[in-house]
Amino acid sequence: GAVVSQHPSWVICKSGTSVKIECRSLDFQATTMFWYRQFPKQSLMLMATSNEGSKATYEQGVEKDKFLINHASLTLSTLTVTSAHPEDSSFYICSAGRLVGETQYFGPGTRLLVL
Amino acid sequence: GESVGLHLPTLSVQEGDNSIINCAYSNSASDYFIWYKQESGKGPQFIIDIRSNMDKRQGQRVTVLLNKTVKHLSLQIAATQPGDSAVYFCAETYGNEKLTFGTGTRLTIIP
Numbered sequence: 001g002a003v004v005s006q007h008p009s010w011v012i013c014k015s016g017t018s019v020k021i022e023c024r025s026l027d028f029q030a031t032t033m034f035w036y037r038q039f040p041k042q043s044l045m046l047m048a049t050s051n052e053g054s055k056a057t058y059e060q061g062v063e064k065d066k067f068l069i070n071h072a073s074l075t076l077s078t079l080t081v082t083s084a085h086p087e088d089s090s091f092y093i094c095s096a097g098r099l100v101g102e103t104q105y106f107g108p109g110t111r112l113l114v115l
Numbered sequence: 116g117e118s119v120g121l122h123l124p125t126l127s128v129q130e131g132d133n134s135i136i137n138c139a140y141s142n143s144a145s146d147y148f149i150w151y152k153q154e155s156g157k158g159p160q161f162i163i164d165i166r167s168n169m170d171k172r173q174g175q176r177v178t179v180l181l182n183k184t185v186k187h188l189s190l191q192i193a194a195t196q197p198g199d200s201a202v203y204f205c206a207e208t209y210g211n212e213k214l215t216f217g218t219g220t221r222l223t224i225i226p
Contacts (some may be wrong), residue, residue, distance in 0.1 A: 006158075034213075043204060043216045044159070093158045095214075103149050104214060106158035 003027050004096050006107035013084055014115055021079045021110045023050075023094030029074035030096035034104065035067075038091040050077040050094075084114040121179045134195045135209045136187040136220045138205035145207040149214070150179060150190045154201045162190070164201075192222075 011048040013019050014106035023033055032054045046064040048069055049057040066088075068080040077096075080090050091111050095104040130133045140148070146167040151159035165172045165179045165188075173180050178191040188205050201220050206214040 004158075009171050043218050046213065048184060049213065060119070095158075102163050106151075107156045111156070 002033070002098055002105040004094065004105050004107040005036055006092075006094055006110050008110060009108060010111040011038075011115075012113045012115065015085050016083055016093050020083045020110060021081075021092055021094075021112075023077045023079070023096070023107055025075045025105075027097045028096075030098070031074060031079075032095055033071060033077040035069065035077070035097045036093045036095065038093060038109075044093065047079075050088045052077075081112065086114045087113065089114045122193075122211055124188075124218065125223070127225055128154060128174060128195050129225050133163050134190075134194040134199070134222060136190045136192075136203050136205075136222065138190075138217050140186050140188060140205075140207050140217075142182075142207065142215075143186060144209045146210060147208050148179070148181060148188050149206045150177075151204045152201045153197075153204060153219075159204060160178045169208075180188060197224050197226065 005024045005026055011019055026094045033050040034092055035047045037047050038099050046059050047062045047067060050069045050071040052071045052074055058064045068082060071077040089112055091109050093106055093109040095106045097104045129187045149164040150162040151157045152162050163177050163179045165176045165181050170181050182191045192199055200223055201217045204219045205217040208214050
């Protein structure tokens with residue numbers, strides 16, 4: 001149990017286009033999901049907390065108009081990188097927890113390359 | 116602000132030996148700690164966790180030790196195998212679901 005999937009696993013796009021990344025909890029419901037960004041050889045940086053049925057909570061310094069988050073159901077959250085630029089190239093990872101106060105389970109990540 | 120950090124960024128261990136990865140945290144209010152393993156190009160994988168009311172917890176080949184007095188967390192891996200090569204992150208949280216990650220330690224197993 002506690003499987004989290006992401007789609008796509010990797011994406012290459014042209015500068016100026018938008019990219020949508022999906023995060024799904026496959027065998028449990030998650031009212032809260034988290035989106036992280038990771039640069040090579042660095043730790044995970046929390047971008048935002050995705051809340052089912054309400055607005056996402058963004059960390060300081062993360063542009064909410066740049067990184068659109070939608071948590072439409074208890075098993076799906078999406079992150080849309082709008083008007084992507086080369087500096088947005090990174091490894092994006094989502095996570096979800098089955099119960100409050102328990103560990104989070106991570107998706108396999110999505111590698112984004114903006115040309 | 117509060118942070119979680121690791122003492123050693125890299126660690127090389129002979130196959131079959133035990134590995135110890137350390138982590139220091141600064142938030143004394145932290146009540147839940149987790150170790151994750153991340154292989155190249157993959158998402159973090161849960162290894163073991165411990166709550167602040169415990170000082171030791173064992174899993175399969177892994178043991179986590181928590182010393183609240185000095186705010187130190189360690190992960191011990193017994194009889195390391197080539198498949199243990201990865202980056203290991205500690206993470207902490209206090210009362211909510213947001214995790215704060217340490218900087219990570221790369222563990223390399225020498226054949």
